[in-house]
Amino acid sequence: MLRAFRRLFVTLLLVLFFTPLTEASDKAAQDSDSAPIDVVGKVVDHHELAVLGYYVPLPRIFLVEGDLFVYSSTESAVESGEFVEKDGALMPANGAEITLDLSITSHLMYVWFGLILTVWITIAMARRYRQGVGRKTEPKGWFQNLFEIVFVFVRDDIAKKNIPDNKYQKFVPYLFTVFIGISFMNLFGLLPWGATATADITVTGVLAAFTFFITQWNGTKDHWEHVFWFPGVPGWMRIILTPIEIIGLFTKPFALAVRLFANMLSGKIMIICILGLIFIFTDIFGAAAGVGMSLFSVPLTVALYALKAFVGVLQAYIFTLLSAVFIGMAAEEHAHDEGIEAHA
Template sequence: MSRILRRIAVTALFFLTINPVLAAADASEESENPIDVIGKVQDHHYLDVAGYHLYLPRILFVEGSAIPYVYGSTESAVTSGNFEELPDHSLVSTMGNDIVLDMSITSHLMYFWFGIILTLWITIAMARKYKKGTGRETEPSGWFQNLFEITFVFIRDDIARTNISENKYKKFVPYLFAVFVSITFMNLFGLLPWGVTATADITVTGILAAFTFFITQWNGSKDHWEHVFWFPGVPGWLRIILTPIEILGLFTKPFALAVRLFANMLSGKIMIICILGLIFIFAEYFNPAFGLGSSVLVVPLTVALYVLKAFVGVLQAYIFTLLSAVFIGMASDEHQHEEGQIEAHA
């Protein structure tokens, strides 16, 4: 049994490392530099599937036209004669009008959808099992349902209940659970062969942080808004200074959520590509034998980084969920204040 597990582990590590190896190899062929790091972490209008490009639709709104131009791929848009592709792979209109809105499907968006859809699918499947009585009237069935229940109970008891008041935390558990699971999937997708880390895109993490922001403000209590605009017990002249700071603080919290998740996942992706790229850099600037020899150290280091990135992926999902619960709890809690409390103590 242990021999079988070791073989599975070795096979898994092989497939995990093959993705950045192929990425670095492709970069060395397409660029004058041995490795194109930025080109491998930026968004694309295609998906890598088993080494092939699966091109995604282009949806473009052009100035002066209310109807979008829809094409099956970038090549189709160029072939139509209405658009021209620039060296950075962006499109410009050949009709003299500016592109006012680009709603094209991209690889980061696809993996964002994959994370959301997979989360919904798992949750609905488990809900059906609980509805039938498995896990509710009897013990959970199988390792997957046990893992699902452990995760849900952890989010409910250790994150939601701990940071949100007892009479309000239950209605936020579904959101916090969905955020944790979907972000975990998005973070780990980048470890798969030809996979993409959607959360390494600031627009993706910005949207996730925006959900937390709107839920937080929508559920803000009277006390929350008083602390933003009125500050009970604070002298009037001091409110002029504190109110702009509090309003700014409403937006800095989700901004920190978005940047923290984005920066951690992007840096992990770049680090893995750079470390593996050393093989091709050494082969380019010294000789192929030297590059091949360096793989003895580089590949095990990359495997260790993969394990670390998997841990960081789950950790960052936890941190995002925890801070979301903290912000929601701070905004939804009610406190009792007496007007002139500070003056009285003074």
């Protein structure tokens, strides 16, 4: 029975792997005219949503010189005659410049999916706790137990350990949302037809910006003194230390954004490249070579999927942990003596 279940699972896994990827690679081949698989085209943002190998067009919204244009898809924008497609991008037909592009993209959709799922789970669990399940009694079901384990972990091992005791509680909702939301965004990329929203620098940049603004908004007087004034430090040293501290305010969120973006993008590219070897060998040497390469690529891809799932949760943890560290450093009240030795 167990062996039959394993065979069924492997069969379903292969179907999920190859069906969407084959259709997507065929679409990419038509676009590139020669390449059997378009690696870059698989990881960049798109104006259509891939679902089980099918493509659902997404709305295109433009602000052009004060006028708002809304279309259901790229094709409808071109058919209207008001826009033309040039080098894969839409341009106003009259030669005007697009002031603001508010189009819905695949990465944005997966950001929404991650946040909506996070909010839905949190509200559902909060409702159970209000009813007394988990508060007056023990948590019921594996899902509520898992939710409580994750929440307590974020609260006690991330927020409480890095943010002052009298302030950490107000940051727990943000840190928990960041951890769960980024985990979902990372894991959505494991779907053969899915997109890794965090493999987009604009997504990770916005997430890092939230941490940056929360950190600076909650900075104490002592925090800002050590950025601009450095109590007890000779004046000539402030000329050197103040610019360094100001730059440091921005390098921290920059490092948050780039670390998450680079790790998730590299993992996605690696999986596509290794699995894409099947199509490359088929295109060059024939179907027999493609089948032979699949004996190597598929097991390695499955192993990489497991590794990428671990890395996805790990990167969510690292982003949340560093956010808590930065917030805690800014919110902490430093009891220091005057003098350069105390600052050091």
